[in-house]
Amino acid sequence: MGETTPEAEPRKLAEEARDRVRFEEEALDLADQVYRVARRLVSTREEAEDLMQETYARAFRAWRSFQPGTNLRAWLLRILTNLNIDRGRRIQRAPDTQPLEEGDYFLYNRLEEAGREPSSDEDRVVERLSQDDAVAALSAVPHDFRDVIVLVDIGDFSYADAAQILEIPIGTVMSRLHRGRRILKQELAEKAVGSV
Amino acid sequence: MSLGVEPDPCARCEEMLQPYLDRDLTDGERAEAELHLDGCSYCRKRYRFEVELRRFVRQAAVEEMPPDLKAKLAALRIPLH
Numbered sequence: 200m201g202e203t204t205p206e207a208e209p210r211k212l213a214e215e216a217r218d219r220v221r222f223e224e225e226a227l228d229l230a231d232q233v234y235r236v237a238r239r240l241v242s243t244r245e246e247a248e249d250l251m252q253e254t255y256a257r258a259f260r261a262w263r264s265f266q267p268g269t270n271l272r273a274w275l276l277r278i279l280t281n282l283n284i285d286r287g288r289r290i291q292r293a294p295d296t297q298p299l300e301e302g303d304y305f306l307y308n309r310l311e312e313a314g315r316e317p318s319s320d321e322d323r324v325v326e327r328l329s330q331d332d333a334v335a336a337l338s339a340v341p342h343d344f345r346d347v348i349v350l351v352d353i354g355d356f357s358y359a360d361a362a363q364i365l366e367i368p369i370g371t372v373m374s375r376l377h378r379g380r381r382i383l384k385q386e387l388a389e390k391a392v393g394s395v
Numbered sequence: 396m397s398l399g400v401e402p403d404p405c406a407r408c409e410e411m412l413q414p415y416l417d418r419d420l421t422d423g424e425r426a427e428a429e430l431h432l433d434g435c436s437y438c439r440k441r442y443r444f445e446v447e448l449r450r451f452v453r454q455a456a457v458e459e460m461p462p463d464l465k466a467k468l469a470a471l472r473i474p475l476h
Contacts, residue, residue: 216475235458239458256471306444334456337452
């Protein structure tokens with residue numbers, strides 16, 4: 200009992216090799232999606248590429264700790280965000296006291312005041328803002344808030360997944376998301392029509 | 396005009412914008428927001444704008460992975476012995 204037969208050992212090794220290859224292939228298939236999130240968590244493409252390589256190197260070493268059937272994309276992003284935080288994030292962390300952000304109608308109101316209010320044609324709205332403005336505004340949002348926006352609004356993660364990935368309570372995800380989106384709108388208003 | 400003791404319904408609607416779009420309101424709150432939106436073009440325009448804005452930011456933020464990165468990642472696999 201408990202002794203492995205001489206034939207069992209190679210079979211076990213073969214099964215493990217097969218599981219590992221399957222894991223690696225699934226992880227690589229998700230690389231495009233993971234990169235899209237990674238790219239917006241950091242400032243430059245180079246940083247995103249480094250972070251991806253560190254993440255995948257770690258994931259390939261730690262593949263046994265992934266539970267098959269659970270969310271692999273979230274698992275990879277948990278590694279990635281931990282690595283990103285461990286790097287010290289190079290740029291300063293969000294100050295403890297954030298200025299009180301404006302309400303949710305702020306950006307529309309600013310565009311309206313500037314005579315650039317969206318027309319009744321809803322599809323025209325996006326033309327009031329440039330893609331560069333959006334990217335710059337997003338990167339200007341302090342990290343703690345931006346991480347949540349990127350995971351939920353760009354990465355399509357649920358509040359619960361984002362909470363697990365960032366290892367923070369779900370209530371904190373929600374409050375950071377709400378405040379982060381408001382900060383984003385303030386940044387967009389500044390980029391699009393200048394500061395008040 | 397009221398004497399200022401009643402809450403501003405548009406301010407209340409503004410507070411509900413994000414949870415409304417996130418489907419994070421109770422049924423009662425959702426009905427309250429929709430009732431207000433039915434009669435208020437000021438808020439309705441701003442809600443529509445928010446929907447467009449989220450879609451816009453999401454599309455603007457997408458940057459595809461550099462084509463050679465996937466090969467670099469694949470090369471990080473630990474060889475089978």
